[in-house]
Amino acid sequence: MAQQGVTPQxxxxxxxxxxxxxxxxxxxxxxxxxxxxxxxxxxxxxxGVKGGLDRRFKATGHQNAYFPLxxxxxxxxKEAEHVEGFxxxxxxxxxxxxxxxxxxxxxxxxxxTIIGWAFQKWIQSYRDLPLLINxxxxxxxxxxxxxxxxxxxxxxxxxxxxxxxxxxxALAETMRMLGVYADFAINDAAIPVIQGRKSSQERFAGALxxxxxxxxxxxxxxxxAGTSHDLGQNFAKAFEIQFTDESNGLQHCWTTSWGLxxxxxxxxxxxxxxxxxxxxxxxxxxxxxVIVPIFRDEATRAAVMATVERIAALLVEGxxxxxxxxxxxxxxxxxxxxWEMRGVPLRMEIGPKDVxxxxxxxxxxxxxxxxxxxxxxxxGLVSAVRETLDAIQANLLAQATQFRDSRLHKVTxxxxxxxxxxxxxxxxLAWFCGGKACEERVKDDAQAVSRNFPLDxxxxxxxxxxxxxxxEAQEMAYFAKAY
Amino acid sequence: MAQQGVTPQxxxxxxxxxxxxxxxxxxxxxxxxxxxxxxxxxxxxxxGVKGGLDRRFKATGHQNAYFPLxxxxxxxxKEAEHVEGFxxxxxxxxxxxxxxxxxxxxxxxxxxTIIGWAFQKWIQSYRDLPLLINxxxxxxxxxxxxxxxxxxxxxxxxxxxxxxxxxxxALAETMRMLGVYADFAINDAAIPVIQGRKSSQERFAGALxxxxxxxxxxxxxxxxAGTSHDLGQNFAKAFEIQFTDESNGLQHCWTTSWGLxxxxxxxxxxxxxxxxxxxxxxxxxxxxxVIVPIFRDEATRAAVMATVERIAALLVEGxxxxxxxxxxxxxxxxxxxxWEMRGVPLRMEIGPKDVxxxxxxxxxxxxxxxxxxxxxxxxGLVSAVRETLDAIQANLLAQATQFRDSRLHKVTxxxxxxxxxxxxxxxxLAWFCGGKACEERVKDDAQAVSRNFPLDxxxxxxxxxxxxxxxEAQEMAYFAKAY
Numbered sequence: 001m002a003q004q005g006v007t008p009q010x011x012x013x014x015x016x017x018x019x020x021x022x023x024x025x026x027x028x029x030x031x032x033x034x035x036x037x038x039x040x041x042x043x044x045x046x047x048g049v050k051g052g053l054d055r056r057f058k059a060t061g062h063q064n065a066y067f068p069l070x071x072x073x074x075x076x077x078k079e080a081e082h083v084e085g086f087x088x089x090x091x092x093x094x095x096x097x098x099x100x101x102x103x104x105x106x107x108x109x110x111x112x113t114i115i116g117w118a119f120q121k122w123i124q125s126y127r128d129l130p131l132l133i134n135x136x137x138x139x140x141x142x143x144x145x146x147x148x149x150x151x152x153x154x155x156x157x158x159x160x161x162x163x164x165x166x167x168x169x170a171l172a173e174t175m176r177m178l179g180v181y182a183d184f185a186i187n188d189a190a191i192p193v194i195q196g197r198k199s200s201q202e203r204f205a206g207a208l209x210x211x212x213x214x215x216x217x218x219x220x221x222x223x224x225a226g227t228s229h230d231l232g233q234n235f236a237k238a239f240e241i242q243f244t245d246e247s248n249g250l251q252h253c254w255t256t257s258w259g260l261x262x263x264x265x266x267x268x269x270x271x272x273x274x275x276x277x278x279x280x281x282x283x284x285x286x287x288x289x290v291i292v293p294i295f296r297d298e299a300t301r302a303a304v305m306a307t308v309e310r311i312a313a314l315l316v317e318g319x320x321x322x323x324x325x326x327x328x329x330x331x332x333x334x335x336x337x338x339w340e341m342r343g344v345p346l347r348m349e350i351g352p353k354d355v356x357x358x359x360x361x362x363x364x365x366x367x368x369x370x371x372x373x374x375x376x377x378x379x380g381l382v383s384a385v386r387e388t389l390d391a392i393q394a395n396l397l398a399q400a401t402q403f404r405d406s407r408l409h410k411v412t413x414x415x416x417x418x419x420x421x422x423x424x425x426x427x428x429l430a431w432f433c434g435g436k437a438c439e440e441r442v443k444d445d446a447q448a449v450s451r452n453f454p455l456d457x458x459x460x461x462x463x464x465x466x467x468x469x470x471x472e473a474q475e476m477a478y479f480a481k482a483y
Numbered sequence: 484m485a486q487q488g489v490t491p492q493x494x495x496x497x498x499x500x501x502x503x504x505x506x507x508x509x510x511x512x513x514x515x516x517x518x519x520x521x522x523x524x525x526x527x528x529x530x531g532v533k534g535g536l537d538r539r540f541k542a543t544g545h546q547n548a549y550f551p552l553x554x555x556x557x558x559x560x561k562e563a564e565h566v567e568g569f570x571x572x573x574x575x576x577x578x579x580x581x582x583x584x585x586x587x588x589x590x591x592x593x594x595x596t597i598i599g600w601a602f603q604k605w606i607q608s609y610r611d612l613p614l615l616i617n618x619x620x621x622x623x624x625x626x627x628x629x630x631x632x633x634x635x636x637x638x639x640x641x642x643x644x645x646x647x648x649x650x651x652x653a654l655a656e657t658m659r660m661l662g663v664y665a666d667f668a669i670n671d672a673a674i675p676v677i678q679g680r681k682s683s684q685e686r687f688a689g690a691l692x693x694x695x696x697x698x699x700x701x702x703x704x705x706x707x708a709g710t711s712h713d714l715g716q717n718f719a720k721a722f723e724i725q726f727t728d729e730s731n732g733l734q735h736c737w738t739t740s741w742g743l744x745x746x747x748x749x750x751x752x753x754x755x756x757x758x759x760x761x762x763x764x765x766x767x768x769x770x771x772x773v774i775v776p777i778f779r780d781e782a783t784r785a786a787v788m789a790t791v792e793r794i795a796a797l798l799v800e801g802x803x804x805x806x807x808x809x810x811x812x813x814x815x816x817x818x819x820x821x822w823e824m825r826g827v828p829l830r831m832e833i834g835p836k837d838v839x840x841x842x843x844x845x846x847x848x849x850x851x852x853x854x855x856x857x858x859x860x861x862x863g864l865v866s867a868v869r870e871t872l873d874a875i876q877a878n879l880l881a882q883a884t885q886f887r888d889s890r891l892h893k894v895t896x897x898x899x900x901x902x903x904x905x906x907x908x909x910x911x912l913a914w915f916c917g918g919k920a921c922e923e924r925v926k927d928d929a930q931a932v933s934r935n936f937p938l939d940x941x942x943x944x945x946x947x948x949x950x951x952x953x954x955e956a957q958e959m960a961y962f963a964k965a966y
Contacts, residue, residue, distance in 0.1 A: 144580070
């Protein structure tokens with residue numbers, strides 16, 4: 001419970017991250033190597049992410065369903081690239097009910113195959129299309145180097161799977177869901193992500209093309225926070241997902257898949273956190289306001305607590321998520337630090353003087369010290385709190401955007417400058433041919449690969465020499481070190 | 484899509500169940516033996532169950548968290564009864580990332596052990612108690628004979644795990660959560676469950692005592708719909724879950740666990756369903772109202788659809804879950820049958836005459852034919868719909884209670900009558916010593932075991948001769964055939 005400080009970001013960003021995740025009670029290591037325990041505070045943050053996404057999925061016509069955890073080994077082998085991509089990462093059940101299984105079962109690393117099997121059964125005619133399904137589930141990928149939230153052997157995610165009559169429809173869905181992710185990231189998580197297409201080297205195993213939202217962390221590194229894939233007819237052909245069209249012909253469907261995971265929690269931590277701990281965007285914070293009662297003795301306690309409880313009830317009624325910290329064995333100062341560590345956007349202090357003055361003190365997490373503190377009247381308090389929360393939400397996005405923009409560099413001056421930008425931990429936007437050899441060279445020279453070809457190209461329709469090999473390139477891509 | 488009828492309940496209840504689950508699009512078989520696919524409509528019903536429970540858990544001070552899917556084999560062995568109970572049912576991962584694992588990993592059949600490990604780390608002092616945690620998760624138990632929702636190898640559930648300073652507190656929690664389950668079952672699912680204590684033979688592997696809610700299905704069989712366990716100090720001792728008490732002494736905690744699963748969906752189907760299909764309680768129905776527009780030609784279509792859309796928007800605004808069935812290739816009659824199969828509580832028909840009369844027709848799913856149909860004005864429609872939904876909710880509970888009560892028999896006239904009641908598919912309440920030999924005898928004679936010793940005893944404080952062996956018994960227990 002005693003929250004000592006965390007390692008400063010400037011000293012060791014990686015240790016800062018681990019410190020904050022543990023001291024803010026988001027997650028903990030588990031006795032199973034590579035698996036984590038998501039603690040209540042971290043899970044509530046994930047519930048916020050889930051809620052924000054689920055609403056958007058339903059508003060765009062998607063339905064949730066649930067498919068088996070186990071996938072027959074033979075299913076994975078039906079799509080050649082897919083099995084090649086996932087084979088090294090599989091957890092395999094070989095014993096069930098005390099007996100060795102005839103066919104081993106794979107613990108799902110993703111569900112294109114088993115959902116493909118179901119779609120083949122469910123889809124007969126063009127009238128059944130589009131079929132728009134989402135699943136909230138756990139998946140397992142055998143990772144050797146794991147980090148809480150960012151890369152764990154088991155993680156929680158959603159995976160959308162859709163089937164369409166034409167490639168045009170499938171591609172439109174792929175882009176629509178990329179847009180849903182970006183909308184969520186920007187407006188709920190206050191993370192100014194960049195939407196774009198992955199290079200062929202970096203795309204999903206089995207996809208025609210993959211798209212991502214890329215976020216910049218406080219150490220300058222990139223984090224892929226969500227992906228959306230145009231699967232073409234690859235899985236439809238592997239699983240015989242066919243439909244009868246309006247002229248009674250039999251056609252293969254066009255499918256998509258898209259996923260966002262508990263990694264997003266890590267992205268929120270590393271986009272907004274500072275040396276005092278988390279800073280949570282109000283829209284996702286488990287508690288938007290923490291009320292700390294202040295009193296010296298039993299005489300003032302009753303009056304203060306009566307006011308605290310009345311105001312807490314008012315805020316709750318106003319739809320605001322409130323925590324009253326009435327722990328009696330801790331000082332107000334300790335509580336301030338504790339809730340700063342947990343990133344609660346707004347702290348409300350109520351003491352005897354505030355009771356007398358019919359006021360409260362409000363302290364913003366995003367503006368440290370006296371500058372972020374003001375005294376307001378208890379009249380109209382709900383509106384004042386709401387406006388302040390909106391201002392904090394906007395400020396976190398503005399700060400993250402400013403931080404990001406100051407570290408994005410369009411490089412047209414040559415390979416040395418390009419590598420230099422990446423080496424110093426910033427992002428280089430440059431003409432890129434998309435070739436494998438070029439991508440490998442950057443990996444060797446700067447331990448970085450391309451992040452994406454942003455949808456928002458600085459020179460649409462133009463072309464230029466690939467910053468690596470000099471051949472003519474049609475698009476510019478971001479390169480950066482990444483998680 | 485063409486919904487043919489289902490096998491009548493009276494002909495073959497088991498086939499009726501499977502027909503309804505599939506034709507109402509709740510679930511489907513999967514390519515992995517024993518695992519099912521929960522289809523969107525079934526998953527939405529489960530989301531209703533989740534919502535109703537989660538609200539109640541949070542209102543009673545519980546927090547959600549998430550623990551690893553995999554449990555080291557050694558953990559299970561720490562509690563002797565626990566490992567003995569679960570060993571035959573385990574799925575075991577022996578290969579990860581292409582290598583044979585040094586210690587196999589168990590796919591969780593339940594999480595007492597790994598959560599016990601975490602509690603040991605999280606709990607230091609009496610100030611950390613009670614610790615009230617819930618997890619929404621998938622679990623795997625290797626079942627040979629499976630049935631959709633009722634018994635599947637993988638199922639979805641919630642498992643609550645709590646730790647307390649005293650046995651009294653732990654027992655109070657066990658009973659509180661049993662009460663939460665009963666409250667949910669009765670008030671949301673309209674299932675009049677009976678709360679009680681399981682016999683020693685039927686209790687959870689590792690518990691001091693187990694409690695259940697038992698529901699009666701339309702074939703008279705019992706279904707255990709939720710359980711709550713007083714684990715004593717068994718898991719606390721196995722996992723060293725200790726705390727420092729107020730006088731600085733070190734003590735083992737007292738723990739509880741409680742769970743409710745996707746089985747509840749099967750209970751809802753088999754409590755309320757009839758030969759036309761599902762009948763869903765309005766509080767949990769994915770759609771509370773389906774609107775079927777009726778028109779003969781394009782001329783009347785526009786006016787009807789304008790009214791339909793206006794009314795749908797009004798209902799949605801009033802917090803009612805509405806589906807407009809505007810499929811243009813199906814007749815109204817087909818749609819009526821289809822939505823009856825899916826158990827939508829209230830159907831609203833709107834045709835040209837209704838538009839002219841400023842009215843709509845309402846047809847209740849729970850009252851067949853003309854008796855359940857009436858014409859109401861479009862004025863005050865939202866209130867009329869709300870009241871009708873409340874009446875349907877109450878009627879389903881009343882019908883299920885009447886059905887149940889007519890099949891509960893207190894038997895004091897001897898073993899032959901007792902077995903006779905069970906054999907004809909009803910429930911016998913009789914004095915029971917709780918002994919293993921007696922339970923075995925009933926199993927042999929009537930393929931039934933005790934369901935529970937109801938909390939609500941007909942002769943509290945009294946005693947009588949065990950209906951099986953004649954020795955003095957302190958309590959009466961229900962016996963019935965069961966799922």
